[in-house]
Amino acid sequence: MAKREDEPAREVLDAVPAVMRFIRAQMRGHRALGLGVPQFRTLVYIERTGGTSLGGVADHLGLTPPSACKLVDGLVGRGLVTRGESAEDRRRLTLEITPEGARAMAAARGETQRSLSRILGALDDEELRSVTRAMTALKCAFAEERSPANGNHRA
């Protein structure tokens, strides 16, 4: 029994990996400090929250604590993030972005967005509007999937 959301699902599975591969290549390849996508997202999150913990990063990215730990390790090792102790609870980390981190993040975002823009320039106005609407809707749908405690819905 085909549902109205089946065709969109098929299309998503077809298109998203291709777009992702492009984003990844841009992120890694584009000059200077090649940031991976998860590194980039971690920087964005740490900057936005200012002083988040390791657990915060893990939750936000949907990672296990060891994965988040290694990810942050890499960023600290490259001087893009500082890892400090919290005063009240000495188990807890206080992660902050450094000026170089902020610079690297902005550079990576700019480069990647410019590359995406270049490609999207081939689309007509109606297609561009569809892309914006679709991305907004997908962000909502998949954001709600991670926040409410679950991790993978009804496991």
Added chain:
Amino acid sequence: MAKREDEPAREVLDAVPAVMRFIRAQMRGHRALGLGVPQFRTLVYIERTGGTSLGGVADHLGLTPPSACKLVDGLVGRGLVTRGESAEDRRRLTLEITPEGARAMAAARGETQRSLSRILGALDDEELRSVTRAMTALKCAFAEERSPANGNHRA
């Protein structure tokens, strides 16, 4: 100078990694033989072309030959693909999907599409139409990026 494609580009960079993370988790996590996304795409391509070479896989996925080689290695090791020599040109491989490979591929696709459908079920009809249109447009735009010889446009 902001162009009409800049906002869509920003949204793509925001939404696509989140969706991709979900797809990846479904692919890997869902029962039996957990296929990774690139493994899945490789199976799809090998089945579709029937007897493609390593270079064909590398081009299609946008990978370097060593990466494609390792990817195929894994699939051969798990009995999902056979690697034979070509009769005319003995440097060239002839890759074929096995029955188990076809089964694994179909299972992974079904599971993942069902999971995606479940999430997309939360969207209204207008949003679903936008998703379908957007994915079709993105597929075209990013497919043309890889085929015409380049790999990364004006490098």
Added chain:
DNA sequence: TATTGTTATACTCTATAACTATA
């Protein structure tokens, strides 16, 4: 000499299991 694929090596990303330190 050019093309096809492979091996060696290395790095990122991710997970599970076992551990430490603090609460």
Added chain:
DNA sequence: TATAGTTATAGAGTATAACAATA
């Protein structure tokens, strides 16, 4: 005992560089 984070280990996925075999 429970929580925050780390270390150890392992495997997928990717790249570059150096190589082998074939054309």
